[in-house]
Amino acid sequence: MNHARQCWKWAVAAGIAITTVAPIASAQTYKGEIIHPMMVTRTGPFATASTGVIAGQQDYITLVNMQGGVEGYKITWEECEFEYKVPRALECYDRFKGKWLMVYPNSTPAIFALQERVTKDEVLAINLAGGRSDSTDGETFPYLAPVVANFWAQATSTIKYIAQLEGGESKLKGKKIAYIHLDNDYGRQPFPMFDDLAKAHGFEWKSWALSWPALEQSAAWVDIARRYKADYVIGWLYGQSCAVPYTEIAKVGYPMKKYIGSLWCGTEDDVGPAGTLANGTVTANYHAAGKNFPVLKEIEDKVYKAGKGTTDPARIGTVAYNRGVITGMVIVEAMRNGIKAHGAPLDGKKVRDGYRMIKLDDARLAQLGAKGLVPPLVFSEKNHGGMDAQVFQSWDGKTWKTISGWIPPNEPMVRAKVEASAKAYRDQVKSGAPAK
Amino acid sequence: MANEIADSTPVVAARRAPHYPGTRVVAFVLLAAFAVVAPFVLTEYWIKAIAIPTIIFGLSAFGLNLVTGYAGLISMGQAAFMALGAFTAVIAYGRFGLPLPLAIMLSGAVAALVGVIVGTPSLRIKGLYLMVATLASQFIIIWALQRVPWTGSGSFATLNAPPVRIAGWDVSTPTDKYFLVLAVVALMTFFGYNLVRSRVGRAWMALREHDVAASVMGVSMLQYKLMAFLVSSFYAGVAGALVVFGHTGAASVQEYELDVSIKILGMIIVGGLGSVLGSYLGAAFIMLLPILLAILMQKAAAAIGGTPAAVDTLANAEHVVFGALVLYFLIKEPKGLAELWHRLAAWVDSKVYSFNGAQTGGKK
Numbered sequence: 001m002n003h004a005r006q007c008w009k010w011a012v013a014a015g016i017a018i019t020t021v022a023p024i025a026s027a028q029t030y031k032g033e034i035i036h037p038m039m040v041t042r043t044g045p046f047a048t049a050s051t052g053v054i055a056g057q058q059d060y061i062t063l064v065n066m067q068g069g070v071e072g073y074k075i076t077w078e079e080c081e082f083e084y085k086v087p088r089a090l091e092c093y094d095r096f097k098g099k100w101l102m103v104y105p106n107s108t109p110a111i112f113a114l115q116e117r118v119t120k121d122e123v124l125a126i127n128l129a130g131g132r133s134d135s136t137d138g139e140t141f142p143y144l145a146p147v148v149a150n151f152w153a154q155a156t157s158t159i160k161y162i163a164q165l166e167g168g169e170s171k172l173k174g175k176k177i178a179y180i181h182l183d184n185d186y187g188r189q190p191f192p193m194f195d196d197l198a199k200a201h202g203f204e205w206k207s208w209a210l211s212w213p214a215l216e217q218s219a220a221w222v223d224i225a226r227r228y229k230a231d232y233v234i235g236w237l238y239g240q241s242c243a244v245p246y247t248e249i250a251k252v253g254y255p256m257k258k259y260i261g262s263l264w265c266g267t268e269d270d271v272g273p274a275g276t277l278a279n280g281t282v283t284a285n286y287h288a289a290g291k292n293f294p295v296l297k298e299i300e301d302k303v304y305k306a307g308k309g310t311t312d313p314a315r316i317g318t319v320a321y322n323r324g325v326i327t328g329m330v331i332v333e334a335m336r337n338g339i340k341a342h343g344a345p346l347d348g349k350k351v352r353d354g355y356r357m358i359k360l361d362d363a364r365l366a367q368l369g370a371k372g373l374v375p376p377l378v379f380s381e382k383n384h385g386g387m388d389a390q391v392f393q394s395w396d397g398k399t400w401k402t403i404s405g406w407i408p409p410n411e412p413m414v415r416a417k418v419e420a421s422a423k424a425y426r427d428q429v430k431s432g433a434p435a436k
Numbered sequence: 437m438a439n440e441i442a443d444s445t446p447v448v449a450a451r452r453a454p455h456y457p458g459t460r461v462v463a464f465v466l467l468a469a470f471a472v473v474a475p476f477v478l479t480e481y482w483i484k485a486i487a488i489p490t491i492i493f494g495l496s497a498f499g500l501n502l503v504t505g506y507a508g509l510i511s512m513g514q515a516a517f518m519a520l521g522a523f524t525a526v527i528a529y530g531r532f533g534l535p536l537p538l539a540i541m542l543s544g545a546v547a548a549l550v551g552v553i554v555g556t557p558s559l560r561i562k563g564l565y566l567m568v569a570t571l572a573s574q575f576i577i578i579w580a581l582q583r584v585p586w587t588g589s590g591s592f593a594t595l596n597a598p599p600v601r602i603a604g605w606d607v608s609t610p611t612d613k614y615f616l617v618l619a620v621v622a623l624m625t626f627f628g629y630n631l632v633r634s635r636v637g638r639a640w641m642a643l644r645e646h647d648v649a650a651s652v653m654g655v656s657m658l659q660y661k662l663m664a665f666l667v668s669s670f671y672a673g674v675a676g677a678l679v680v681f682g683h684t685g686a687a688s689v690q691e692y693e694l695d696v697s698i699k700i701l702g703m704i705i706v707g708g709l710g711s712v713l714g715s716y717l718g719a720a721f722i723m724l725l726p727i728l729l730a731i732l733m734q735k736a737a738a739a740i741g742g743t744p745a746a747v748d749t750l751a752n753a754e755h756v757v758f759g760a761l762v763l764y765f766l767i768k769e770p771k772g773l774a775e776l777w778h779r780l781a782a783w784v785d786s787k788v789y790s791f792n793g794a795q796t797g798g799k800k
Contacts, residue, residue: 079747086691090684094485185592429596
């Protein structure tokens with residue numbers, strides 16, 4: 001073998017070795033800086049909307065920094081790409097272990113896998129409108145939080161919306177509802193709510209489970225429309241699989257208005273790939289779309305004018321982007337409360353305590369320039385959020401138009417389920433342990 | 437295999453100097469010593485996020501290698517068998533309070549039982565047809581784990597395990613977990629290593645080369661093909677139990693989707709079919725390289741200023757580079773990383789022996 005060629009190979013190998021072994025996070029910590037690692041999904045089938053959510057968070061943080069930071073501290077973030085995959089999420093978590101102040105993977109499967117780690121390390125893991133529905137119970141799950149509208153609340157609210165269309169819950173009797181969903185803990189969470197509601201209102205429901213990543217749905221749709229002849233179809237899909245039903249619905253000739261998507265299919269990125277086929281589709285949402293809010297104007301004027309924006313400015317005001325801004329607000333508010341209550345430097349537990357002090361009522365939201373962007377969010381030690389209403393929106397080919405008022409969840413039913421499920425969890429984890 | 441061939445090569449054997457045990461032995465001793473001291477010299481990140489999952493997936497890949505690499509029966513359900521093991525482990529340990537070692541054994545046993553059932557088509561069909569049959573098992577098992585109410589996985593499709601304890605030993609720190617995983621994996625690797633060198637292993641290889649010819653010569657197809665599936669899924673089941681007790685603390689269906697099965701198959705192809713070492717090398721390659729690339733890309737992004745377009749592009753570039761590297765290694769050495777290592781070891785051996793030979797040769 002040629003000697004020079006070998007040298008070159010060794011040099012490359014040494015280079016790789018040095019860069020890897022050298023400390024992984026190289027950002028300097030100076031007084032007055034808060035390091036905030038972020039888990040992101042920029043690649044794979046779920047990257048479509050999630051890149052918007054990432055940009056919204058980062059731009060909001062940039063805005064906060066430009067306005068003097070959180071209580072005088074500047075927030076800097078570091079990204080860790082995990083592709084919505086569970087093993088990579090764990091690796092990311094461990095890579096930045098000790099630095100986490102709040103974990104937001106934007107992935108329900110990741111939340112389940114991270115649960116043991118975050119609880120042990122006392123770092124709060126949030127997943128807005130996702131994660132474990134029973135983590136609304138902050139006492140049983142001190143380091144998990146759904147923040148807004150957990151899956152059970154979403155499911156009951158969606159059924160209420162259908163009842164509204166039919167003219168009352170009594171009219172649901174004898175109706176057939178098809179449920180097409182990803183076959184994982186995201187898609188399966190509404191099951192117990194549908195069971196309970198079906199019993200209460202006398203409708204019938206049936207599940208069409210799709211394996212990840214659910215890009216092939218034609219058989220399910222033929223079955224739903226032709227054989228089962230569903231009166232309504234509820235979809236619980238995510239990422240690229242959100243755009244698939246529109247072609248299938250057109251093929252089988254199912255009325256578009258009767259297909260109601262979950263709020264995770266309610267972003268522009270989810271319907272865009274379907275083109276005009278998606279016109280008239282309905283999805284849920286937990287916040288307002290559009291950029292008619294002072295905070296978004298500020299981001300546009302200050303952050304993007306200064307060239308510090310992290311995405312295409314056209315995405316400002318889109319659903320995914322607004323979700324990012326709301327998430328950013330929750331995280332920053334928790335940090336702010338944490339510093340106020342316990343002082344700097346922050347750690348996971350202080351930020352968790354800060355989270356429990358969050359009182360984003362209309363007055364506070366107005367101060368932040370986000371009144372009306374999201375319904376008030378108020379948390380406590382016992383209540384980690386999640387019992388929120390949904391609003392329904394229709395796609396007109398260009399934007400999402402709101403077509404309903406705020407439709408609250410069936411609170412007694414969801415509360416009962418949260419309590420029962422939290423108890424089952426406590427049994428599983430604690431009293432289930434061998435005595436010795 | 438390659439190991440045996442190299443060992444029995446007369447040239448090398450004749451030159452073996454009395455005080456040099458051979459590169460493979462030296463490397464093994466160094467590796468074993470390193471494995472024991474690793475938790476005390478490496479950071480928690482390396483143990484928890486790198487070492488533990490790599491060893492666990494190495495074990496699962498080794499199991500798959502037994503059925504696919506040694507017995508020549510392709511199987512696409514390895515992740516589902518891991519899921520079975522994981523759920524059995526949580527149910528046995530958490531719900532029924534079985535002692536941990538028993539729970540781990542039971543996880544393997546349940547997976548093995550189902551593995552035998554899944555393996556029955558292998559008596560009739562081979563190659564791609566068998567692959568499709570085992571692919572079905574992947575979906576059926578995952579489906580059943582979520583749908584059978586008795587599992588208790590419920591609408592979360594997840595079961596959380598209580599704190600891990602073995603007779604007073606609290607397996608709670610990463611170091612504890614690492615040693616638990618390492619002990620189980622080392623034991624099972626030792627067993628498997630001997631198994632493939634026994635009558636069973638030779639029967640599997642005979643079936644792989646030509647099953648009809650092998651059965652004519654007295655190797656029972658029924659017995660050995662089913663045994664291959666049995667042992668293979670036993671290993672997967674134990675690996676699943678280790679994921680619960682050593683890595684995540686929960687059994688969750690979405691950690692064992694089809695892509696994980698494909699990944700494990702990729703591990704043994706890249707590492708080396710029909711090689712014990714290859715299973716672990718392949719697992720390390722498939723598990724670690726993307727992380728290494730991700731970290732490098734992150735650094736590259738930071739170096740060029742980290743504009744959003746660049747961050748996005750680099751995140752995607754990771755996949756391209758990873759694919760290219762897999763291609764490169766397969767073209768360079770179709771027999772896998774294990775073969776590369778054997779060649780390297782043989783080269784080092786030859787250098788040492790010729791050096792020794794030059795020294796001792798004069799005195800003879």
